[in-house]
Amino acid sequence: xxxxxxxxxxxxxxxxxxxxxxxxxxxxxxxxxxxxxxxxxxxxxxxxxxxxxxxxxxxxxxxxxxxxxxxxxxxxxxxxxxxxxxxxxxxxxxxxxxxxxxxxxxxxxxxxxxxxxxxxxxxxxxxxxxxxxxxxxxxxxxxxxxxxxxxxxxxxxxxxxxxxxxxxxxxxxxxxxxxxxxxxxxxxxxxxxxxxxxxxxxxxxxxxxxxxxxxxxxxxxxxxxxxxxxxxxxxxxxxxxxxxxxxxxxxxxxxxxxxxxxxxxxxxxxxxxxxxxxxxxxxxxxxxxxxxxxxxxxxxxxxxxxxxxxxxxxxxxxxxxxxxxxxxxxxxxxxxxxxx
Amino acid sequence: xxxxxxxxxxxxxxxxxxxxxxxxxxxxxxxxxxxxxxxxxxxxxxxxxxxxxxxxxxxxxxxxxxxxxxxxxxxxxxxxxxxxxxxxxxxxxxxxxxxxxxxxxxxxxxxxxxxxxxxxxxxxxxxxxxxxxxxxxxxxxxxxxxxxxxxxxxxxxxxxxxxxxxxxxxxxxxxxxxxxxxxxxxxxxxxxxxxxxxxxxxxxxxxxxxxxxxxxxxxxxxxxxxxxxxxxxxxxxxxxxxxxxxxxxxxxxxxxxxxxxxxxxxxxxxxxxxxxxxxxxxxxxxxxxxxxxxxxxxxxxxxxxxxxxxxxxxxxxxxxxxxxxxxxxxxxxxxxxxxxxxxxxxxxxxxxxxxxxx
Numbered sequence: 001x002x003x004x005x006x007x008x009x010x011x012x013x014x015x016x017x018x019x020x021x022x023x024x025x026x027x028x029x030x031x032x033x034x035x036x037x038x039x040x041x042x043x044x045x046x047x048x049x050x051x052x053x054x055x056x057x058x059x060x061x062x063x064x065x066x067x068x069x070x071x072x073x074x075x076x077x078x079x080x081x082x083x084x085x086x087x088x089x090x091x092x093x094x095x096x097x098x099x100x101x102x103x104x105x106x107x108x109x110x111x112x113x114x115x116x117x118x119x120x121x122x123x124x125x126x127x128x129x130x131x132x133x134x135x136x137x138x139x140x141x142x143x144x145x146x147x148x149x150x151x152x153x154x155x156x157x158x159x160x161x162x163x164x165x166x167x168x169x170x171x172x173x174x175x176x177x178x179x180x181x182x183x184x185x186x187x188x189x190x191x192x193x194x195x196x197x198x199x200x201x202x203x204x205x206x207x208x209x210x211x212x213x214x215x216x217x218x219x220x221x222x223x224x225x226x227x228x229x230x231x232x233x234x235x236x237x238x239x240x241x242x243x244x245x246x247x248x249x250x251x252x253x254x255x256x257x258x259x260x261x262x263x264x265x266x267x268x269x270x271x272x273x274x275x276x277x278x279x280x281x282x283x284x285x286x287x288x289x290x291x292x293x294x295x296x297x298x299x300x301x302x303x304x305x306x307x308x309x310x311x312x313x314x315x316x317x318x319x320x321x322x323x324x325x326x327x328x329x330x331x332x333x334x335x336x337x338x339x340x
Numbered sequence: 341x342x343x344x345x346x347x348x349x350x351x352x353x354x355x356x357x358x359x360x361x362x363x364x365x366x367x368x369x370x371x372x373x374x375x376x377x378x379x380x381x382x383x384x385x386x387x388x389x390x391x392x393x394x395x396x397x398x399x400x401x402x403x404x405x406x407x408x409x410x411x412x413x414x415x416x417x418x419x420x421x422x423x424x425x426x427x428x429x430x431x432x433x434x435x436x437x438x439x440x441x442x443x444x445x446x447x448x449x450x451x452x453x454x455x456x457x458x459x460x461x462x463x464x465x466x467x468x469x470x471x472x473x474x475x476x477x478x479x480x481x482x483x484x485x486x487x488x489x490x491x492x493x494x495x496x497x498x499x500x501x502x503x504x505x506x507x508x509x510x511x512x513x514x515x516x517x518x519x520x521x522x523x524x525x526x527x528x529x530x531x532x533x534x535x536x537x538x539x540x541x542x543x544x545x546x547x548x549x550x551x552x553x554x555x556x557x558x559x560x561x562x563x564x565x566x567x568x569x570x571x572x573x574x575x576x577x578x579x580x581x582x583x584x585x586x587x588x589x590x591x592x593x594x595x596x597x598x599x600x601x602x603x604x605x606x607x608x609x610x611x612x613x614x615x616x617x618x619x620x621x622x623x624x625x626x627x628x629x630x631x632x633x634x635x636x637x638x639x640x641x642x643x644x645x646x647x648x649x650x651x652x653x654x655x656x657x658x659x660x661x662x663x664x665x666x667x668x669x670x671x672x673x674x675x676x677x678x679x680x681x682x683x684x685x686x687x688x689x690x691x692x693x694x695x696x697x698x
Contacts, residue, residue: 034521035456067504067619072514188674212670216438216620217627218613220660223413227664230409231400244515244617251613255409255542270518270615338513 050086053304056114057088058296059107062143063100063120064093065187069243070266070288074143076339077292078116085300095190097124104128107137114138114299119145120191122152129153138302142295143288144192146315156308157315158294160286162192165265166199168320169239169284170208173263176281178237179206182228186215186245193241196265200239209235218248225252235260243268243283250279267323267340272332275325285331286319289339294318369695376695379636380648382688386634387651389687390658390680398666406665408541414657415550418650420605420624421631422557423597425649428632429561430594431574431641432488434477436495437598438624443499444470444606445616446507449516459524467603473499474599478592500622507618520614532604533612546608550650553601557646570594574641631656634684636692655684 060078064071075091082089090112092103097120105128107115115132119125119141129152132139141149146161173181181204183197201208211228214220229235229252238253238260240246246264253260263281264271266288274280294309294316301307309316323331334340375381394401401407424437434440444466452462473495481491508514519525535544561567569590572580581587610616635652637644659680663673 029458029461031452031456031458031523033523034519034525035452036454036517065619066500067507067514067617069514069617072508185670210670211664212673214660216622217416217624218609218617218620219416220413222612223409223657223661224664226409227400227406227661230403230406231398231665231667244615248613257405268513268515273518 050084051300053086053300055086055088056300056303057090057110057112058082058114058116058299059090059092059104059110059112060116060292060295061100061103061107062091062093062118063095063097063192065095069268073288073339074292077289077294078296079292080289080339081293081296081300085297087296087300089296097121101125101128104132108132108135111135112137113303114140116140116142116295116299117154118143119148119152122148126152138299140295140298142291143286149315150313155302155312156298156310158298158309158318159291159315160317160319161199162195163199163202164317165284165286165320166196166201167203168199168322169196169263169265170200170203172282172284172322173200173204173206173237173239176237176261178204178261180209180232180234181206181237181239182209182211182225182232182235184221184225184238184240184245184249185210185212186221186240186242188212196241197239207234213245215242215245221245222248222252222255225249226255229253229256229258229260233258237281238262240264242266243271246271246280246283247274250274267331267335269332269336269338272323272328272335275323275328276332278325282322282324284319285321285323285340287321287340288318290318373695376691379643379645380651381636381695382691383635383648383651383655383684385691386684386687387655387658390655390662390684394658394662394666398662401662401665404539405541406661408543408547410657410661411547411654412544412657413661414654415544415546416605416608417627417631417656418550418653419546419553419608420598420601420628421635421649421653422553422646423594423601424625424628425632425635425637425644425646425652426557426561426570427594427598428629428637428639429574429641429644430570430591431577432481432591432594433492433629433639434595434598435489435492435625436473436477436499437492437602437628438626439496439499439503439621440470440473440599440602441606441609441624442503442616442618442621443473444603445610446503446516446618448607449519449610449616450507450510452522453517453519454510456522459519459522459528462519463528463607466606467600470599470603470606471596472599473602474596475592477598478588478595481595482588482591496625503618503621514619515617516615518614519610525611528607529611532607532610549604550653554646554650561646566590571642574643576642627656630681634681634688636688656681659684 062071078089094100094103101124104117108131115137117139122145129139133153138155141154141157143159149157183200185193187193197210213224238249240249243264243266246262247270249262261281264283267283267285271283298309331340420437427434447469448462448466451465452459477492477495481488535542569585572585573587573590577587631652632649634655635648659677663676
């Protein structure tokens with residue numbers, strides 16, 4: 001004991017000195033512009049006190065791929081509702097339908113009070129949802145599965161099919177006078193993304209082309225969109241299917257010397273800035289926050305007051321909501337917080 | 341050349357004893373054959389064939405700006421493929437190389453943003469983190485003696501999780517904040533992600549760096565003692581140790597070189613796109629390894645070059661963009677990619693075997 005107390009200061013002094021020197025050196029390096037300091041202020045997302053109902057557990061099981069911005073917002077909405085309704089939220093996700101079914105089974109085994117699930121591949125979830133029904137656990141659907149939730153015996157549905165978003169996008173392209181668009185799929189084989197492009201193709205009166213890019217490698221996304229714009233110089237609109245890819249598409253348009261405009265599905269805070277600056281024409285938003293929020297809130301209402309939205313007949317649509325130069329200022333504040 | 345001859349084993353069986361006393365095994369090969377036996381020649385010929393093919397099949401590719409675009413994509417793969425190739429010559433693989441790029445970019449971005457520091461602070465810290473990750477890979481490998489596939493699969497998963505979880509914890513989102521308005525950004529962008537005009541075409545700076553790094557790697561590999569060590573530890577670790585090659589140092593430093601590459605590409609991505617998505621980079625490690633293998637590096641170690649992976653990365657970039665320039669059905673994209681790569685490897689293999697046959 002004595003020894004260590006003698007030794008310790010000797011070892012620590014140089015360390016402290018180095019740390020202090022580093023801190024001093026770093027202090028001289030602070031950024032005069034941007035950074036977190038410039039953006040401080042503003043609380044968390046919407047919060048409205050807390051319900052005094054007994055605590056219940058809700059499992060939210062989605063087909064999110066790790067690190068996807070969109071699902072992050074869904075989850076934030078669900079968390080906000082959970083905090084308000086005194087709900088313990090258990091979140092899990094897997095893009096593989098079989099694994100997603102296992103996660104639902106896991107929730108049933110945990111004897112949760114309610115399950116909110118996305119139905120990207122409804123057939124794969126059929127049997128496990130039957131088990132939930134048998135176990136008497138209410139299940140609500142969100143996001144994907146607009147045409148299947150009723151058949152699967154779900155209580156209610158919050159969201160908007162990807163194909164509906166795609167169709168709305170196509171109509172908007174007609175409105176702005178686009179003639180030739182390329183739909184950029186950042187994850188080949190993804191059901192939701194394919195549905196968006198298919199929906200777009202259905203309503204868009206001009207030519208629609210599909211382009212697959214490697215979404216995990218941004219430089220590759222940039223090169224590939226550039227290549228496509230070179231290959232077909234008639235393209236006048238680039239439609240990206242995820243918010244992070246739209247600014248990259250803008251760079252590609254510049255690199256290719258093309259006159260194409262860029263519009264996108266989904267929204268984030270960089271996008272609202274780009275829309276304000278006029279770099280990106282519009283974004284179609286299906287309000288993922290609302291989907292997560294309403295799904296959890298819906299289960300809480302059912303448990304505590306027997307309500308169900310849509311009366312078990314009609315889905316609750318959360319979109320499509322367009323964000324363009326005319327209304328971007330109103331939503332940018334929330335997008336900056338990562339909740340819209 | 342018939343298929344049966346291509347399918348011959350790499351080591352030609354000794355010919356049946358003939359009337360001649362000299363069976364040909366000890367004769368000197370002609371200079372052409374010796375040139376063809378270099379690891380990078382096969383891939384070079386493959387690149388030429390594929391290039392000619394696409395120049396015919398895809399008219400937009402004849403434009404010089406298209407070539408700049410292909411070279412750009414190739415350079416971002418190629419800068420990483422170089423250290424990955426050296427590591428492979430040294431007998432190891434690094435599966436964490438793809439996500440390590442993103443780890444580096446996230447570190448720089450979040451550190452600078454959260455502490456409102458000059459972005460260079462983030463850049464330097466990211467270099468330290470990247471080198472540390474490489475050092476850990478190498479140290480853990482040498483300490484345990486486990487296969488590098490396992491060790492780096494572990495770090496791959498760890499980094500993947502850390503990228504997501506730390507980003508989410510610190511920023512509250514899954515992507516980092518835009519740092520383009522911060523001090524030092526313009527300088528860093530000039531170094532890592534600028535472009536300049538050359539003959540009326542915008543050329544990305546990464547292409548220049550790629551060539552510089554490749555020349556450096558080739559020099560180290562062929563002209564320095566360290567280069568010999570790399571071949572030695574990849575060929576036979578124990579023999580190398582027996583003749584006095586510092587095996588641990590060589591392998592750990594090779595992993596740190598991969599770390600350096602990851603840092604450089606990570607900085608390019610950050611200063612090119614202003615923000616970083618935490619889920620990126622997964623699967624890229626295989627592309628780097630593929631570029632090295634197409635470039636003539638053996639997965640078993642001890643054989644390869646620094647110039648080969650340059651062509652390997654170029655081949656990859658060219659096929660990927662060539663399919664788009666040709667306007668082929670995008671649903672088949674990955675299948676085309678696979679077929680083209682196999683074709684390239686076959687040409688490579690054929691050249692190797694023809695050249696080394698006596």
